[in-house]
Amino acid sequence: NNNNNTPPANTNWILPRGIPQRATRHLETMERNAQMQKRTGTSGAAAIRNRDAQQPPSVGTYNAILEMWGYSDEMHYSSMAESIFRRAFQSVSSSTTTTTAAGSVGSRGNGGGMVGLVEPNADTFRIMMRAWCRVGAEDDTDAVDSRMKTKNTNNRGTRKTGSAMFNATGHLMKMQELLEQDERKEFEPTLEDYLVLLEAWGRVHDKKHSARRALSVLLKMESLYINRLTDIRPNTDCYKHVLRILSQSNPHHTHNPSNNNNNQKNSNKNSNKNNNKNNNNNDDNNHHHMGKEASHLLLAMEERALLPDSDCFSYAIRTWCNHATASSITVTENDNDRDRSRQRIRQERVMEEAGRADDLLGRMEEMYHRSSVVLVKPRTEDYNNVIRAWSRCVLDGAVQRAEKRLTQMENVRGDDDDDDDDD
Numbered sequence: 546n547n548n549n550n551t552p553p554a555n556t557n558w559i560l561p562r563g564i565p566q567r568a569t570r571h572l573e574t575m576e577r578n579a580q581m582q583k584r585t586g587t588s589g590a591a592a593i594r595n596r597d598a599q600q601p602p603s604v605g606t607y608n609a610i611l612e613m614w615g616y617s618d619e620m621h622y623s624s625m626a627e628s629i630f631r632r633a634f635q636s637v638s639s640s641t642t643t644t645t646a647a648g649s650v651g652s653r654g655n656g657g658g659m660v661g662l663v664e665p666n667a668d669t670f671r672i673m674m675r676a677w678c679r680v681g682a683e684d685d686t687d688a689v690d691s692r693m694k695t696k697n698t699n700n701r702g703t704r705k706t707g708s709a710m711f712n713a714t715g716h717l718m719k720m721q722e723l724l725e726q727d728e729r730k731e732f733e734p735t736l737e738d739y740l741v742l743l744e745a746w747g748r749v750h751d752k753k754h755s756a757r758r759a760l761s762v763l764l765k766m767e768s769l770y771i772n773r774l775t776d777i778r779p780n781t782d783c784y785k786h787v788l789r790i791l792s793q794s795n796p797h798h799t800h801n802p803s804n805n806n807n808n809q810k811n812s813n814k815n816s817n818k819n820n821n822k823n824n825n826n827n828d829d830n831n832h833h834h835m836g837k838e839a840s841h842l843l844l845a846m847e848e849r850a851l852l853p854d855s856d857c858f859s860y861a862i863r864t865w866c867n868h869a870t871a872s873s874i875t876v877t878e879n880d881n882d883r884d885r886s887r888q889r890i891r892q893e894r895v896m897e898e899a900g901r902a903d904d905l906l907g908r909m910e911e912m913y914h915r916s917s918v919v920l921v922k923p924r925t926e927d928y929n930n931v932i933r934a935w936s937r938c939v940l941d942g943a944v945q946r947a948e949k950r951l952t953q954m955e956n957v958r959g960d961d962d963d964d965d966d967d968d
Contacts (some may be wrong), residue, residue, distance in 0.1 A: 565613040565622070569629070572610050575602045604663040607633050608672055615676030623676045623709060630673055634665045667732045674738065677713035678745035710749055714758060717742055721765060725774055733775050736783075739766055743786035745821045747793070756794040759787045760838060781851050784842055788860035791839050792867070838896060839864040840905075855921050858909050862927050865902035869895045869934040892940050899934035903946060906931050910953070928954040 579601035607629070614626035717739075723732040739762065746759045763779055770778040837862040846853050872895045906928070912921040928950055935947035 558560075562618050565610070565617045565619055565625070568610050569625075572602060572606065572629075573823070587845075602633075602663065604666050604669065608666075608668050609661065611669065611672045611676070611823050615672055615679065618716065623680045623712075626673060627712065627860035628664075628675050628871070630669070633663065634669070667720060670720050670732070671738060673742060674713045674716040676742055677709045677716070680709035681713065681749045682743045710746055710755075710758070713742060713745065714947075717762070718765075721769065725769065725772075728774075734777065735765075736777050736780065739763075739777070739779070740782055740786070743783060743790075747786055747790045752790070752794045755790050756787075756835060756838075759790045763787050763842075781846070781854070784846050784851065785857055788839060788842055788857050788864075791842075792794055792860040792863040794835060794864075794867075825937070836865045836868045836901060838903065843905075852920055855909070855924065858905055858921060859924065859927055862902045862905045863930055865898050866930040866934040867882070869902070869937050872898065872937075892938060894940045895934075896940050896943065899931070899938055899946070902931050902934050903950065906950070910957070923957065925954070 568895050578964045610629060611626045613620045614629070619625065720734050720738075723729045724734075742762060743759050746755045746762075749755050749789060763783055766777065766783070768780050769775045841852050843857060843861055846857065872891055906923060909923045909927065913919065913923060932947045932950050935943045935950070
């Protein structure tokens with residue numbers, strides 16, 4: 546255990562197997578002796594004569610055990626750490642304790658009644674958050690070996706890391722709650738805590754909830770700063786993480802009627818048709834919502850004097866282009882949608898989404914030509930994404946806009962070649 550009970554800076558460090566179990570057995574012995582001493586009332590000279598009499602485990606002791614599990618190579622290491630956390634810090638009084646995704650946490654005061662003998666500190670929540678974030682990060686980096694890919698006994702499939710990230714977010718939310726409601730400054734999350742959580746959400750393979758969760762963490766971070774509860778404010782890296790997650794989210798979750806109710810296709814044809822229309826309406830709203838959020842984040846960065854770089858603009862452009870592509874697929878592949886007026890509305894939406902991406906690319910070009918310090922420069926990928934979005938639209942003017950972007954792309958490439966020759 547280090548002196549300040551903080552997690553190791555190098556998260557790639559892995560503790561060998563066997564050590565966490567041995568340390569946990571010693572911890573359980575300390576807990577049993579402390580409970581026995583409490584029940585028998587052994588104290589003073591009698592306690593000194595009793596070799597088994599020990600001081601109850603401190604919060605530093607629990608943090609050390611949690612840290613061992615959080616950075617170990619054991620199977621279900623995060624679940625074991627969570628089990629110890631709940632056993633050590635859970636309160637028997639629900640009236641003075643708030644329950645989150647991280648579980649109930651022991652309250653202050655004599656009326657709370659602690660199952661454990663200590664109260665968690667900020668490092669306790671940080672260790673647990675990082676342990677769960679490590680589970681979420683392993684899912685997308687292929688760092689999980691065969692022991693983590695085995696199926697559960699209840700035949701629910703492989704281990705889901707989305708729930709791990711919900712647990713990690715729950716621990717950070719508890720720190721925010723203690724800071725906001727109880728005004729306990731010692732539980733103030735650091736900038737590194739936010740960056741670790743946002744980066745881990747970006748690595749989760751299942752992007753269904755990543756975008757919205759990362760966005761909510763960023764907005765809560767900004768809210769605490771505006772209310773003067775913390776001096777920590779989102780920086781460029783925080784916005785960049787969220788923009789990257791938005792660009793990676795899959796906006797096309799349309800319902801395919803051929804995959805469901807094949808045996809009852811004729812009898813439930815009208816019912817399925819209505820359900821598909823409702824699902825498509827919800828998907829369209831989600832598409833548009835995520836694109837707007839990306840644009841709002843860029844605007845918020847500029848209002849806070851945070852200059853977006855090329856990556857930030859590229860992520861926003863990709864988000865809008867993904868939405869345009871998904872909207873066009875909905876029109877061409879949905880066999881149940883035969884309404885021409887509705888298809889027209891869909892194509893107008895594609896036109897708008899491609900136009901939003903094109904506008905962002907235009908801003909990049911303008912910033913590149915006007916600024917003496919190159920912070921933003923359009924890339925080939927950006928032009929390709931915008932041209933791809935225009936190619937999905939069948940309305941008049943879309944092909945001409947795509948052709949115009951291709952010409953501008955060639956001109957920018959030619960200018961770069963001339964600059965290289967001058968150098």
